[in-house]
Amino acid sequence: MSQGYIVAVVGATGAVGQKIIEKLVERNFPYSTLKLLASKNSAGKQVEVNGTSYTIEEATPDSFEGVDVAFFSAGGAISKALAKEASNRGAIVIDNTSAFRMDKDTPLVVPEVNKQALHEQKGIIANPNCSTIQMVCALEPIRQHYGLNKVIVSTYQAVSGAGAAAIQELTVQSEAIQEKNPEPQILPVKSAEKHYPIAGNVIPQIDVFETDGFTFEEHKMMNETKKIMSMPELSIAATCVRVPVVTGHSESVYIEVDKENVTLNDIKEVLSSAKGITVQDKPEQQHYPMPYFAEDKDDVFVGRIRKDPSSDKGFHMWIVSDNLLKGAALNSIQIAEALIEEGILKEV
Amino acid sequence: MSQGYIVAVVGATGAVGQKIIEKLVERNFPYSTLKLLASKNSAGKQVEVNGTSYTIEEATPDSFEGVDVAFFSAGGAISKALAKEASNRGAIVIDNTSAFRMDKDTPLVVPEVNKQALHEQKGIIANPNCSTIQMVCALEPIRQHYGLNKVIVSTYQAVSGAGAAAIQELTVQSEAIQEKNPEPQILPVKSAEKHYPIAGNVIPQIDVFETDGFTFEEHKMMNETKKIMSMPELSIAATCVRVPVVTGHSESVYIEVDKENVTLNDIKEVLSSAKGITVQDKPEQQHYPMPYFAEDKDDVFVGRIRKDPSSDKGFHMWIVSDNLLKGAALNSIQIAEALIEEGILKEV
Numbered sequence: 001m002s003q004g005y006i007v008a009v010v011g012a013t014g015a016v017g018q019k020i021i022e023k024l025v026e027r028n029f030p031y032s033t034l035k036l037l038a039s040k041n042s043a044g045k046q047v048e049v050n051g052t053s054y055t056i057e058e059a060t061p062d063s064f065e066g067v068d069v070a071f072f073s074a075g076g077a078i079s080k081a082l083a084k085e086a087s088n089r090g091a092i093v094i095d096n097t098s099a100f101r102m103d104k105d106t107p108l109v110v111p112e113v114n115k116q117a118l119h120e121q122k123g124i125i126a127n128p129n130c131s132t133i134q135m136v137c138a139l140e141p142i143r144q145h146y147g148l149n150k151v152i153v154s155t156y157q158a159v160s161g162a163g164a165a166a167i168q169e170l171t172v173q174s175e176a177i178q179e180k181n182p183e184p185q186i187l188p189v190k191s192a193e194k195h196y197p198i199a200g201n202v203i204p205q206i207d208v209f210e211t212d213g214f215t216f217e218e219h220k221m222m223n224e225t226k227k228i229m230s231m232p233e234l235s236i237a238a239t240c241v242r243v244p245v246v247t248g249h250s251e252s253v254y255i256e257v258d259k260e261n262v263t264l265n266d267i268k269e270v271l272s273s274a275k276g277i278t279v280q281d282k283p284e285q286q287h288y289p290m291p292y293f294a295e296d297k298d299d300v301f302v303g304r305i306r307k308d309p310s311s312d313k314g315f316h317m318w319i320v321s322d323n324l325l326k327g328a329a330l331n332s333i334q335i336a337e338a339l340i341e342e343g344i345l346k347e348v
Numbered sequence: 349m350s351q352g353y354i355v356a357v358v359g360a361t362g363a364v365g366q367k368i369i370e371k372l373v374e375r376n377f378p379y380s381t382l383k384l385l386a387s388k389n390s391a392g393k394q395v396e397v398n399g400t401s402y403t404i405e406e407a408t409p410d411s412f413e414g415v416d417v418a419f420f421s422a423g424g425a426i427s428k429a430l431a432k433e434a435s436n437r438g439a440i441v442i443d444n445t446s447a448f449r450m451d452k453d454t455p456l457v458v459p460e461v462n463k464q465a466l467h468e469q470k471g472i473i474a475n476p477n478c479s480t481i482q483m484v485c486a487l488e489p490i491r492q493h494y495g496l497n498k499v500i501v502s503t504y505q506a507v508s509g510a511g512a513a514a515i516q517e518l519t520v521q522s523e524a525i526q527e528k529n530p531e532p533q534i535l536p537v538k539s540a541e542k543h544y545p546i547a548g549n550v551i552p553q554i555d556v557f558e559t560d561g562f563t564f565e566e567h568k569m570m571n572e573t574k575k576i577m578s579m580p581e582l583s584i585a586a587t588c589v590r591v592p593v594v595t596g597h598s599e600s601v602y603i604e605v606d607k608e609n610v611t612l613n614d615i616k617e618v619l620s621s622a623k624g625i626t627v628q629d630k631p632e633q634q635h636y637p638m639p640y641f642a643e644d645k646d647d648v649f650v651g652r653i654r655k656d657p658s659s660d661k662g663f664h665m666w667i668v669s670d671n672l673l674k675g676a677a678l679n680s681i682q683i684a685e686a687l688i689e690e691g692i693l694k695e696v
Contacts, residue, residue: 150658154502154600156550156589174522174547194634199522201640202504202591202598204652204666209631213612213654222657235658239600239666241504243550244592250550252502252587252600264561283557286542292549304552306561309570310498310583318552318587 004032005348008067008091010059010082011074012036013045015164016096019329020071025050027333030340032348037063038074061085068345069336072096073328087123092339094125094332098216101126101224108227110331111338112276113140118335118342125335130327131155131217131240131249132224137300137326138319139255140229141274142267147258148229149313151236153221156243156250157206158291159198161323162187166198167246173199174244188242203242215240248291249323256313264307267315271302276326281305289320300326352380353696356415356439358407358430359422360384361393363512364444367677368419373398375681378688380696385411386422409433416693417684420444421676435471440687442473442680446564449474449572456575458679459686460624461488466683466690473683478675479503479565479588479597480572485648485674486667487603488577489622490615495606496577497661499584501569504591504598505554506639507546509671510535514546515594521547522592536590546592554588563588596639597671604661612655615663619650624674629653637668648674 007024011017017038024031036047037059045056057063059078064070064086072079072086072095079099086093100106107117108126113136118125128136139148159166169186184195188205196203206217214222221238225231243250272279280289281303289301300321308314321327339345355372359365365386372379384395385407393404405411407426412418412434420427420434421444431441431448448454455465456474461484466473476484487496507514517534532543536553544551554565562570569586573579591598620627628637629651637649648669656662669675687693 152500152602154587156504156591188634192634196634196638197640200593201638202593203638204598204600204636205631205634209634212657213631213652214657235656237602237654237656237658237662237664239502239652239664241598241600243504245548245550250552250589252552252589254500254585254602283553283561286536286540286544286553286557288552290544290549290551292545304561304587306585308583308585309560309562310585314585316585316587 003348004030005068005345006033006035006066007031008035008037008064008070008086010037010070010072010078012047012056013038013042014073015160016073016324016328019324020073020332021049023329023333029333029336035063035067064089064091067091068348069094071332083124092121092125092345093123094127094335096127096328096332098129098220100124101128101220102227108224109335110136110228111334112137112274113228114230115338115342118338118344121344127328127332127335128224128228129217129220130161130323131157131251132221132228133327133331134249134300134319134321135221135251135253136225136228137276138253138271138302138317139225141270142255142257143229145270146262146266148231148255149235149258150256151225151234152254154239154252155241156245157240158245158247158249158323159187159242160247161249165190170198170244170246173197198242198244200244204239206240206242245291247322247324248294248320249327250289250291251319253317253319254308255315256311257315260312262313264305268305271305276300277302279303289318291320294320294322296325297322298325298330351696352378353416353693354381354383354414355379356383356385356412356418358385358418358420358426360395360404361386361390362421363508364421364672364676367672368421368680369397371677371681377681377684383411383415412437412439415439416696417442419680431472440469440473440693441471442475442683444475444676444680446477446568448472449476449568450575456572457683458484458576459682460485460622461576462578463686463690466686466692469692475676475680475683476572476576477565477568478509478671479505479599480569480576481675481679482597482648482667482669483569483599483601484573484576485624486601486619486650486665487573489618490603490605491577493618494610494614496579496603497583497606498604499573499582500602502587502600503589504593505588506593506595506597506671507535507590508595509597513538518546518592518594521545546590549592551590552587554590593639595670595672596642596668597675598637598639599667601665601667602656603663604659605663608660610661612653616653619653624648625650627651637666639668642668642670644673645670646673646678
């Protein structure tokens with residue numbers, strides 16, 4: 001184990017941090033040392049990883065001395081405070097918060113889509129928002145073959161995207177669903193003035209509202225998609241909705257391609273041969289993606305692919321993925337793996 | 349009470365039938381006699397309505413002798429077997445199944461949208477599908493003022509649309525949600541080969557699939573909207589999805605209007621002054637429609653109204669309504685009330 005990278009995980013006790021550690025082990029990521037970092041509150045906790053016991057340390061600037069790769073998933077404030085400290089000390093930061101995603105010096109990367117952007121990194125690479133990642137995985141192969149003009153997406157997002165407290169809130173409310181007396185405190189946004197029940201409900205607000213009536217989550221989907229796909233002029237609009245599902249985001253997506261005479265089979269074939277995508281689309285066998293069955297799976301699942309009844313260039317599809325894996329932890333690890341493949345992280 | 353109509357309710361023990369009876373009383377519908385009809389299985393049951401006890405009778409052709417108005421909500425097979433029997437005996441049938449909706453001799457009516465179509469009735473009037481009704485209520489005032497070119501809708505439909513057994517299935521699964529061992533038997537479609545859990549899941553199938561990959565539910569939304577709005581050429585596409593919510597359908601709707609330079613305020617004003625619509629759209633106060641709060645309310649709730657970021661004529665909105673009320677029972681009663689107002693049902 002002496003040959004390998006020194007890897008730090010910031011937010012090691014969180015839902016995404018835990019998945020990052022799981023995936024580092026599962027994918028045999030070549031680490032020699034693992035530094036598990038978190039807030040002061042969690043410091044001192046013992047965590048077992050692949051048979052070895054680790055003590056969680058408080059994340060401070062000096063934690064990153066000698067670190068090769070640092071995964072951040074402890075919230076935007078921690079990333080803003082510490083990501084540059086880490087990169088100044090020579091670590092490449094893979095940041096899973098929104099802190100740097102739209103920063104022009106920070107590549108925003110989904111390896112299947114824009115791995116080449118990694119070469120422009122200046123120490124920090126941003127992992128896109130969960131709902132964006134799964135969508136661009138499906139859009140990119142279509143764009144490469146047939147062009148892309150317009151995207152309209154409505155999401156069905158799981159509560160785990162809002163953290164462990166939100167999962168707990170749904171669980172408690174689900175158990176009390178008949179009594180109808182939940183006391184919501186977390187969703188839609190912990191810091192917001194009003195909270196609404198999620199069990200037996202759907203909430204058309206994820207994150208805070210901006211002045212144009214779109215939420216920050218919707219802006220993330222629209223802006224990040226343009227940036228990842230290098231399509232600043234893409235016509236794209238999102239409606240993001242929280243549903244009472246623990247894990248697995250679903251998306252109803254309408255697209256218009258550029259080229260004429262593209263058939264349903266063209267779209268299905270392009271998606272079937274794309275990396276990281278599993279097409280589940282046999283309606284006659286009721287075969288289509290669902291979050292219940294996508295949990296703990298790495299792929300992005302695409303189905304219900306249909307030609308629009310009136311627009312020759314329009315298609316509809318249904319995209320589901322585990323928001324904690326491809327939507328977060330897995331994509332972060334894949335970024336690190338791509339840094340090695342591309343020779344940006346020097347072999348040790 | 350001798351002055352009034354003889355009213356029959358077929359399917360009086362079902363979820364919609366019960367709501368029809370409730371609304372007949374609540375709205376003081378002028379009935380003199382109420383005949384509560386159902387299948388042989390339910391015959392003999394006692395039901396109390398507004399202080400009077402009624403015995404459920406088996407629905408047979410002869411049940412409709414002397415009946416003025418018959419509300420049908422006992423499934424398409426019963427409507428196909430008995431609706432014409434009822435109308436042949438002089439009753440006006442208001443049918444809440446899909447049996448006659450696309451029949452060219454049967455008006456398909458949402459009173460706020462196409463009350464005038466009632467004058468073409470030949471004994472049977474169809475009540476549209478729940479998900480269609482709430483959408484056309486919002487689309488029609490916009491169409492009247494600004495024209496309508498394109499509609500793309502993704503639904504978040506409640507399980508009560510699939511009947512009492514589906515509600516029970518969600519309840520049982522919600523209570524056992526942590527164990528992850530539900531045994532689905534009803535959803536997505538009782539008669540289908542495969543059944544999937546709905547608690548902690550979303551199912552992108554409502555009703556059966558047709559050869560073009562769209563479901564029958566999606567075809568209903570597309571075809572019924574064109575018929576109700578008399579817009580056979582309208583570009584419309586639907587993706588219909590079941591979510592773990594008991595009552596209240598939600599819809600994420602994208603539209604393109606005809607006229608140029610229509611503002612967000614224009615759309616909001618037109619909707620605010622439309623009958624049967626309540627605009628809930630103050631994002632800064634987290635004020636928007638949700639199914640949890642729409643239950644047992646008569647109106648169609650519209651919010652999250654936004655201008656599309658790239659299409660000058662494009663707008664997004666979020667529409668929620670109680671699928672058992674405006675989506676079913678209430679609209680049926682409103683059709684009967686309109687028949688009186690229009691002089692089609694003669695005053696007694």
